[in-house]
Amino acid sequence: MSTQIMDNNLNRAGITNYSKRYASSVINTFFKSKQKIGGEDIKHLVDIQQINLFVIKNLFEEWQKETDKLKSPYFDYSSPQVAQALTEFMNTLSRNISIEKKAFEPLLIRAVEESVLLIFSPYDFYTHLTEHSNGEMTIGNLKRTLKYVKVNRNLLESLIANMEKQKLERVDEEKYATLLHEVFQNIQASPDDIGVYFDNFSKIEPLKEGDIYGVTKETEAEPVISKVKPTNENKPEVEPDGPTINDKHTNTAASIAEIHESKKIDNLKSHLSINQRFMFQKVLFDGDEKAFYEALDFLDNCNSKESAMKHIYATYPHWNVESEEFEEFVELLDKRFE
Numbered sequence: 001m002s003t004q005i006m007d008n009n010l011n012r013a014g015i016t017n018y019s020k021r022y023a024s025s026v027i028n029t030f031f032k033s034k035q036k037i038g039g040e041d042i043k044h045l046v047d048i049q050q051i052n053l054f055v056i057k058n059l060f061e062e063w064q065k066e067t068d069k070l071k072s073p074y075f076d077y078s079s080p081q082v083a084q085a086l087t088e089f090m091n092t093l094s095r096n097i098s099i100e101k102k103a104f105e106p107l108l109i110r111a112v113e114e115s116v117l118l119i120f121s122p123y124d125f126y127t128h129l130t131e132h133s134n135g136e137m138t139i140g141n142l143k144r145t146l147k148y149v150k151v152n153r154n155l156l157e158s159l160i161a162n163m164e165k166q167k168l169e170r171v172d173e174e175k176y177a178t179l180l181h182e183v184f185q186n187i188q189a190s191p192d193d194i195g196v197y198f199d200n201f202s203k204i205e206p207l208k209e210g211d212i213y214g215v216t217k218e219t220e221a222e223p224v225i226s227k228v229k230p231t232n233e234n235k236p237e238v239e240p241d242g243p244t245i246n247d248k249h250t251n252t253a254a255s256i257a258e259i260h261e262s263k264k265i266d267n268l269k270s271h272l273s274i275n276q277r278f279m280f281q282k283v284l285f286d287g288d289e290k291a292f293y294e295a296l297d298f299l300d301n302c303n304s305k306e307s308a309m310k311h312i313y314a315t316y317p318h319w320n321v322e323s324e325e326f327e328e329f330v331e332l333l334d335k336r337f338e
Contacts (some may be wrong), residue, residue, distance in 0.1 A: 010121055010124055013116065014210060014214065015116050016109075018212075019109050019112035020204050021110045023108040023112055024105075025204050026045065027104065027108065037097075037098075037099050037101075037108050039056075040303075046204065047200050048197065048201065049149050049150055050115045050149075051108075051109075053149075053150060054114050054115055055111040057145070058110050058111055104144065114275060116201075118149070119152070119194060120194055120197075120212050122155055126156065126180055127177065129178055133291055135172065136173060137170070137173075139163050139169055139170070142163070152192050155184070162179055163179065185289070187278075187282075195211065200202065218290070269296045269300070271335075272332075276328070279325055280325065284319060284325055295315075299336075304337055305333055308333055309330075
């Protein structure tokens with residue numbers, strides 16, 4: 001799975017715009033009754049805990065930038081005693097967080113944007129960590145980031161373990177990309193379920209597939225959804241790439257998979273969810289990225305589902321036709337050729 005493949009499917013401008021709308025809704029609600037936000041408020045600001053954690057991470061990173069500027073011809077800020085005093089000072093500050101609306105907004109916008117990437121496209125999130133590290137990555141930076149990662153955490157844990165195994169304290173951007181690619185190729189666990197996150201984001205601000213993965217033929221014609229809090233009677237139309245094994249919701253509201261179920265797709269590759277990419281490549285193609293995408297290209301060029309299935313049975317006789325992965329792959333073909 002190359003960075004290019006993942007980036008081509010991401011709508012970075014859409015993610016940024018959505019993050020601003022989401023943050024605006026949260027901030028306007030919170031600061032109606034309060035002048036400043038404190039540490040305990042941040043911990044429980046929204047239902048998506050990953051956003052709250054990233055706000056705290058971004059806040060501490062800003063503080064770190066301030067301390068990095070501390071230089072003096074008279075004092076040694078690098079001494080162990082000073083470092084310990086600064087740590088104690090930071091602990092005191094962390095218990096006395098008090099941020100006004102104007103200063104808090106950019107922290108929250110960035111936290112939402114990072115959370116969307118981590119949840120819906122973890123490869124891109126971890127790839128772009130180097131953007132904040134001057135083109136290189138240290139194991140110390142990764143470990144500090146790990147403290148604030150709740151979703152798809154196993155990927156970062158594996159990356160850190162890989163660096164420790166190779167005794168790498170610091171790597172350049174190219175080496176980092178190689179290590180990250182190896183982790184995603186070899187990871188055994190599936191990514192976290194994204195279905196519930198679509199719903200949780202939409203409780204604050206309606207989130208659609210186009211906000212994350214760009215406008216497709218299906219999303220171009222969709223009407224603009226008014227910014228109202230969704231209920232069972234007024235549920236925002238969230239249309240992801242297609243149902244996954246875990247995308248199951250209650251019967252009281254339309255699920256993402258149910259809404260998208262009747263939509264025909266014109267291209268297999270561009271309509272795969274992040275869950276499906278991992279699952280199909282890992283289970284059906286034994287982790288072989290090249291074989292996976294070559295198969296998608298071939299199947300897209302088939303004239304009918306019958307010819308596509310004939311190719312599958314002839315080329316992959318070892319596939320378990322009763323597995324959930326196979327059934328979901330066939331469902332994707334159904335949408336392609338219906």
